[in-house]
Amino acid sequence: SASASYVGTSVCLSDHLTYTKPYHQGTLFIINGNPVDIVRFCKAIRFHKAKGCIFEDSFSDEFCTGHYLLGRRFLDEKSVEDSKNNEAGSENKYSHVKVISMAASGFLLFCCAICCPCFHKERKANSHEVLPKESNSVHQVSSFEMSPSSDKIPPSPFRAPPSPSRVPQSPSRYAMSPRVSRLGPLNLSMSQIAAATNNFSDDQKIGEGGFGIVYKGILDDGQFVAIKRAKKEHFENLRTEFKSEVDLLSKIGHRNLVKLLGYVDKGDERLIITEFVRNGTLRDHLDGGPRGILNFNQRLEIVIDVCHGLTYLHSYAERQIIHRDIKSSNILLTDSMRAKVADFGFARGGPTDSNQTHILTQVKGTVGYLDPEYMRTYQLTAKSDVFSFGILLVEILTGRRPVESRRPHDEKITVRWAFDKYNEGKVFELVDPNARDRVDEKILRKMFSLAFQCAAPTRKERPDMEAVGKQLWAIRSSYLRRSMA
């Protein structure tokens, strides 16, 4: 994700216009979480400009000049049609019959069919939507402070309800957020950290993310640590959310979550110190290379670990925590291939009051894993992590990134491609070609089915992580039974 191309955003009329930069043939254009073609995107820009909307500095629209758009009218008309269909669907989202009738994409139909029980159960729980009183809601988009529920978002011709066929694309960092830095139980001075990292020498560098460089360090007592050193341009943000995140993270302790050991917030330095997890990221392993290829059993164990880490955050931590950036490059593996969820830079406390169903907040996360409903409504719940987990599940089974912009059109959005193949009964074609062990078709279908439930378009349709865990355990037992037979 260090290579993430940034995205431009406008929130005029609550539309979220996003595109991956720099502009090239494979550039993805997204409106409110829905992939659109360039013509429609440019139309939205023009519309926003006419309404006097201000675009970020980084938002450039030079691709909207004539020659890129020639010959695209057909596409444009088609997407307007799509949008009309979807608009109609949005009104009917509480009626099963109608949901079924609108499910032109097939995906929604599927989700509805397999998720009916949770659909019913969750509807009650979500019936009160209250704007939470957050201490650190400074980043909320101002128009939303006045409009707590999505119903009140001003109308725009470019809004459309999400559907899984509309998952956002490309594993690009979607928005910048401050990193936490803290120094809890590990009370290290700057000179100790300098010694531990050999003065931040290049040899100790293990990676680089959007916010800083990660170094490996070795403490006096021989303990290995990972030290993330924030880039100076993020310092201001760091200050703003610093305290709340420190408070959140200091309460976390689970074997499937990377432990935060401390922070430094002094003078020119913002450092986060975590336990060092030595076997690379899940993405590294899916890409193959010297570490070898993950077999199916390992993949299954990894998703179970991630699921347990998330279940703890959502249901068992002192206060509910929503990670907001679940993705394969944030899953670290130990030598024994156990998984730990890392990178809590975007983590947020969930609702604190039982009347609150969600938190209203700016969208943060990584494009491709981002919950389309959260992108559209700015309502954050633990189900946004469930969505990302579903995308991750498809990724670990197929080996493909959530968005593969170089592939043919119908394969670009991995979850959509997988869903179509699944429905055609071609589940074996989905399996990562690098994973050589042959797995029973039933097991594969169960895994994919679970992934699609998690990546359902609306949070009401998604199971919670605890339910996901139960399903994964059941799949694991039948897998083990079958492989022993």
Ligand SMILES: Nc1ncnc2c1ncn2[C@@H]1O[C@H](COP(=O)(O)OP(=O)(O)OP(=O)(O)O)[C@@H](O)[C@H]1O
């Ligand atoms: N605790 C850790 N132990 C071992 N390696 C780590 C640890 N934390 C991070 N890394 C390594 O450093 C790399 C960069 O991590 P970082 O979290 O900064 O970036 P990212 O998640 O890849 O990108 P971004 O922060 O932009 O999402 C990771 O890909 C991983 O290889």
